[in-house]
Amino acid sequence: MTDGPLPDLGIRPATATSGYERGSTLPSHVGDPIVKVEQLEKYFGDNHVLRGVDLEVRQREAVMIIGRSGSGKTTLLRCINFLEEPTVGTVEIDGLRLEADPLRARSRRHQEQIRQMRLRAGMLFQEFNLFPHMTVLGNCTEAPLRVLRLPAAEATQRADYFLEVVGLAEKRNEYPARLSGGQKQRVAIARALCMEPKVLLFDEPTSALDPELIGEVLRVMEDLAHSGTTMIVVTHEMHFAQEAADRVVFMEEGKIIEQGPPEQILNNPSHDATTRFLRRFLER
Amino acid sequence: MSFASGGGAHAQSTMMVQQAIVGQIHEARRAAALRFRLTFAFVWILIIVGIILSLSAANAWNWEFVFESGPVIVLQGAGITILVSAVSIVGATILAVLGALGRISGNAVLFAISSFYVSLIRGTPLIVQIYIIYFALPQLGIVIPAIPAGILALSLNYGAYMTEIFRAGIQAIPRGQREAAGALGMREGHIMRRIVLPQAVRIVTPAIGNEFIAMLKDSALVSIISVHDTLFMAQRLGRSTFNPVTALLIAAIVYWILTIIFSIFQERLEKRMARGDR
Numbered sequence: 001m002t003d004g005p006l007p008d009l010g011i012r013p014a015t016a017t018s019g020y021e022r023g024s025t026l027p028s029h030v031g032d033p034i035v036k037v038e039q040l041e042k043y044f045g046d047n048h049v050l051r052g053v054d055l056e057v058r059q060r061e062a063v064m065i066i067g068r069s070g071s072g073k074t075t076l077l078r079c080i081n082f083l084e085e086p087t088v089g090t091v092e093i094d095g096l097r098l099e100a101d102p103l104r105a106r107s108r109r110h111q112e113q114i115r116q117m118r119l120r121a122g123m124l125f126q127e128f129n130l131f132p133h134m135t136v137l138g139n140c141t142e143a144p145l146r147v148l149r150l151p152a153a154e155a156t157q158r159a160d161y162f163l164e165v166v167g168l169a170e171k172r173n174e175y176p177a178r179l180s181g182g183q184k185q186r187v188a189i190a191r192a193l194c195m196e197p198k199v200l201l202f203d204e205p206t207s208a209l210d211p212e213l214i215g216e217v218l219r220v221m222e223d224l225a226h227s228g229t230t231m232i233v234v235t236h237e238m239h240f241a242q243e244a245a246d247r248v249v250f251m252e253e254g255k256i257i258e259q260g261p262p263e264q265i266l267n268n269p270s271h272d273a274t275t276r277f278l279r280r281f282l283e284r
Numbered sequence: 285m286s287f288a289s290g291g292g293a294h295a296q297s298t299m300m301v302q303q304a305i306v307g308q309i310h311e312a313r314r315a316a317a318l319r320f321r322l323t324f325a326f327v328w329i330l331i332i333v334g335i336i337l338s339l340s341a342a343n344a345w346n347w348e349f350v351f352e353s354g355p356v357i358v359l360q361g362a363g364i365t366i367l368v369s370a371v372s373i374v375g376a377t378i379l380a381v382l383g384a385l386g387r388i389s390g391n392a393v394l395f396a397i398s399s400f401y402v403s404l405i406r407g408t409p410l411i412v413q414i415y416i417i418y419f420a421l422p423q424l425g426i427v428i429p430a431i432p433a434g435i436l437a438l439s440l441n442y443g444a445y446m447t448e449i450f451r452a453g454i455q456a457i458p459r460g461q462r463e464a465a466g467a468l469g470m471r472e473g474h475i476m477r478r479i480v481l482p483q484a485v486r487i488v489t490p491a492i493g494n495e496f497i498a499m500l501k502d503s504a505l506v507s508i509i510s511v512h513d514t515l516f517m518a519q520r521l522g523r524s525t526f527n528p529v530t531a532l533l534i535a536a537i538v539y540w541i542l543t544i545i546f547s548i549f550q551e552r553l554e555k556r557m558a559r560g561d562r
Contacts, residue, residue: 083463106390111472119469129464133482142478143468188464195468 030246031059034230035080035121035199040089040100042075042254049075050086051254057199057232062225064233064241064262067251068277073234076251077201080232081121082114093120094198119147122192124202128184130176130191136163137172140191148195155194162190166220182213186220200224202233218244238281242266250274339529349527354534361517362538368431368513369503372438373496379443381481384450398447405444411505413437418509434506441502442495449491453484490557493550500542504535514538 035057042050049072057063065073078084079100080091086100098113105111131139140159144150150158163169166186176184185205192200202221206214218240225231225244235241241248241262248265250257252273258265269275339345386398405413414437421428428436457480465475507516515535522531 081467083467115466115469115471118467121467123464123467125460125464127458127460129458129460131461131464131479131483133486143465143470146474146478147469191468 029228030061033057034059034094035232036090036092037076037080038090038092040076040079040091041087042072042079042084042089043087049254050079050089053089053251053254053256055249055256057230059230060228061246062229062231062233062244063247063249064235064245065249065251066235066238066241066265066277068280071251072254073251074203077123077203077232077234080201081118081123083123091117093117096120119195120198122195122197122200124185124188124192124200124205126204126207128176128181128188128208130184130187132176135173135175136168136179136187139176139187140194143191144194158194159190162193163187165193165223166190167216180213181209182216185209185217189217189220189224199230199232202231202235204234204236206235206237236281238266238278250277252277339533344529345533346527346530349522349525349530350534353521353525353527353531356521357514357517357531357534358538360512361514361535362542364431364511364513365500365503365539365542368434368438368506368511369496369499372435372442372503373492373499375435375439376442376446376495376499377492379439380446380450383443383447384454385476387447387451388454402444402447405441410437410441410502411508413441414505414509430506430509430511433509434503434511438499438503438506442499446492446495449488449495450484453488453491454480456487457483486557490550490554493546493553497543497546497550500546501539504539 033056035055037053037055040050040053040055041048051072053072053076055063055076065076067073075084079086079089080093082091082098085102085105087102088100090097090099092098096113096116098117101107101110130136131142134142137156137159140163141152141155144155144158145152148155160169160172163172166189168183168186168190171179171183171187176187179187189200189205205221206217209217214237218237221231221233222240222244225246233241233245245262247259248262249259250265250269250271250273257273258269258271265274266278269278336345340347383398383401386394387402389395389398414434417428417437417440418430418433421433461479461483462475465479470479503513504515507513507519510516518531518535518538519528522528
């Protein structure tokens with residue numbers, strides 16, 4: 001990691017407490033709400049996966065979603081940028097509101113709105129999903145060049161900057177096959193940052209990694225969180241959540257059961273379900 | 285290990301004996317491998333010489349013709365065979381990409397058109413397709429010279445078969461690739477063109493090589509519309525000099541050698557792809 005400032009992500013003004021009326025339980029550096037999820041429902045066939053989820057994420061806030069597998073946390077994340085079309089509900093990111101419209105999901109208009117939504121939300125996957133036929137630099141410049149239509153010099157400069165941020169500047173000309181899993185995920189993070197999204201969505205970013213490679217990815221994520229990147233992270237890394245989260249959200253059976261500061265949720269949860277989950281988790 | 289370090293002279297000699305045995309096994313294996321190869325080559329040569337001798341004895345093989353007309357068949361005929369096949373594989377690849385895009389399209393019209401194309405071409409013999417393009421199209425006022433007509437027929441035919449290869453190649457690209465590209469704000473067309481197709485082409489390249497080798501042989505069919513390819517030249521020269529069998533055998537040998545040469549290329553290509561950059 002470099003110590004350089006993150007121009008669009010890394011400012012944490014000391015006075016950014018405005019709009020934070022809920023007071024003491026919320027950290028002081030967060031800003032106004034930027035992501036709003038309202039009454040989200042999702043069915044896969046008859047399987048009711050999300051049962052009315054409401055979630056609000058504020059600028060510069062790092063929200064970690066925990067819960068056992070099948071609790072709907074990944075589906076929630078994928079619904080936020082419409083990789084899954086929600087059955088019912090509304091998602092708003094940075095002022096762009098999009099209502100679920102499963103019957104017209106393939107329509108050109110809806111697809112274009114989804115695309116606008118995705119430009120505001122960067123997504124990181126468990127399996128990294130780097131483009132294997134492009135170099136690291138190519139992975140990072142493809143979308144800035146051809147989606148944002150940045151000039152080549154600017155796209156390259158931006159890519160080099162964010163590769164530096166994730167500590168992989170010297171790998172810019174390598175192909176993904178030559179990288180370790182941890183390095184791949186860090187490139188994926190740089191690739192997402194190059195689009196300068198308003199929020200980063202992480203879907204179990206370390207679950208496919210060998211244990212010794214998890215640390216390097218979590219470190220990058222922690223730096224991003226501490227430098228004020230808005231992020232929503234689905235994770236099983238409780239220690240990481242403890243360190244880097246501003247808020248922890250516990251989900252079960254498609255609902256948010258409780259949420260709050262990490263020390264409260266992880267050490268002193270108020271619901272039995274949360275306690276059971278955490279106990280089982282520690283026993284593993 | 286323990287007895288080797290502590291055993292002194294006895295252990296030393298035991299080890300030398302063992303090493304000598306290992307060396308002998310090695311030597312024996314190498315000799316066996318060499319014997320196998322020599323026998324292989326010997327059998328091949330024996331069969332080929334046997335065929336030529338027995339044909340010579342029956343007056344069906346004429347060396348004079350081989351030296352007089354052989355070079356013409358090889359230089360002109362094989363040249364046209366390679367040209368027609370090479371251009372056709374390019375045409376077939378383009379048609380196959382379009383066909384595959386249609387076959388995976390959600391658009392009913394595109395799906396119908398490409399399905400019709402694949403069904404019609406795969407359901408009719410190549411020789412019929414060649415005849416129709418060369419002899420029936422002129423009735424509609426479309427006159428195509430022999431070589432372009434042959435190339436068109438081969439392209440259409442192989443394009444239909446290769447459509448399925450490309451469809452499989454496209455569908456072999458993990459869903460995560462499209463999702464990641466979509467999450468970066470890319471549109472459908474962009475994702476297909478820049479993310480999915482380049483990877484699919486890599487996957488199917490060895491298969492295209494196979495198709496090319498098959499096409500080298502199937503291209504002999506265009507001789508029926510008097511494209512001056514290997515088979516046509518062999519038949520014409522063989523007929524005019526009353527050496528039909530020798531001429532056909534030369535043609536067979538030319539095709540055989542061509543496929544061997546391109547199979548070697550193909551094998552190398554496949555190995556390089558297998559090493560891969562994933």
